[in-house]
Amino acid sequence: MLHLYTDSSPNGFKATIALEELSLPYQLHHVRIDEGDHRKPEFLALNPYGRIPVLMDTETGVQLFESAAILLYLADKTGALLAPKGPTRWEAIKWLQFHASSLGPLLGQRVHFTLFADTPIPLAQERYQGLTEEAFKVLDQTLVDRPYLAGDDYSIADIAHFGWLHIARIIQFDFSHHRYLSEWFERVAARPAVRKGVTLPAPATGA
Template structure:
């Protein structure tokens, strides 16, 4: 059994989607980041950076934080959604790291300055909107050539990116940025139709 410590954020949904896709038994421990649960000592023991999600695998005794590491761990545990070797493996890891180092942080900053910031900062809004558009162009180009983000097969790279595109469209109210990205939109609909994705995107909402 895997314990998933999570909350209803794009990063939290990555882990729950992966668990659903891989068919692994798990239980959910909600970490209410609005109530500062992420700073409690018992959570910091498994996630010292005080960020969700984190997992604990009762079978192995291993705990993992950071979503990229979580996705790789779960994929390697099951032998699914990440090729074991060769070029295909590194393509998945490339795009997983692209999301971790670029898409997620930049979309997060865009969301902060357009939704959460107590005052309007036009420079910051324009900076992160411009970067979001650039990143979307990169993704659009890739998806114009391949069925999925890292190639012809669905992988943890798709799982990592999907919740952030969803948040851009919905919570951040930036759907206009996707008007010129037909390949992203088709990919988004295809991935969003997967039952495991639909279920994974609901995890934690009841607690919230």
Template sequence: MYTAYVADTPNGKKITIALEELGLDYQLRLVDLDAGEQHAPAFVRLSPNHKIPVLLDERSGQSLFESCAILVHLADAAGKALPAQGPARDLVLQWLFLQAASAGPMLGQLWWFRHAAPEPNPVALERYTRETHRIYGVIERRLAESRHIGGDGLTIADLAFYPWLATHEELDIDLDAYPAVADWLRRVGERPAVQRGMLRTREAAHV
């Protein structure tokens, strides 16, 4: 049994999608970011960076923070979505870390400056729009070579990218320029486990 501490954000959805796809038993704890629950001492003991998600293994007492580290742990525990060793594993990890290092920060900043900034900032919007298009282009070229971002079959790289790239409408990104991304989003989004994982955080946020 795992306890997943999440919010209704792309990084939170990564974890619920993975838990559903991998068929692992879990319970959900919603962290209210607007109320500042991520700064509560009990939560900070689990996540020193004051960020969601956090995964707690109720059997061992081990806790993990950082979404991509959690995805690696879950994939290894389930024996799915990440090759055990060799070049195939390295390939998945490269794309997984690209999501953590580039896609999440750039798309997240674009969303903030479009929807949450107290006043318009044209320079920031131009920068993060340009970077977001660049990242969609990187994934477009990757998907032109392979049906999945991480190589053969669905991997945790796909699960990490999906909730971020699925925000294209909120980011005002026209997918007509990225047909391979659009097809991949459709295929991954049709998976029942992905649909359940996307809904779990949304439902929890409205309880």
């Protein structure tokens, strides 16, 4: 049995979308970050860093945190959302890593300095707005001649990017001037599993 420990956040939505896309049965455990659930001993036993999501597979004994690792595990477990071999597989992994090391952290910093910093720091706000804009441009250029990040097929790379871009839309980090990225976003957002995944364990109402 799969157990997912998560909250309504961009990283959490990656896991719920993937599980819904794969139609895998799982038990959802709501870790309410606003109430400090992620700092309680029982959750820190699952992830000592205190971050969601966490996936536990009681059938295999595998326990994972970090959303990219969870996406790779689910793809490997099912043989879906990641080509079995060849260039397309590595395209998906490459763009998954781009998200994990670039776009995701950059958007996270932009959210912090724009919405949550106790004291506004204009230089930091400007820096992370510029860096996320550069990342949006890279994605836009990549999607000029392909429907999905790895090529013709939807993959875990698309799921990873969608989680954060969904939040970017909610908090009005505009990327509508990037035509191909915007078209990709609407294409992914229309998928039934994506529509359901971003409501679990609850819809996001802020960053």
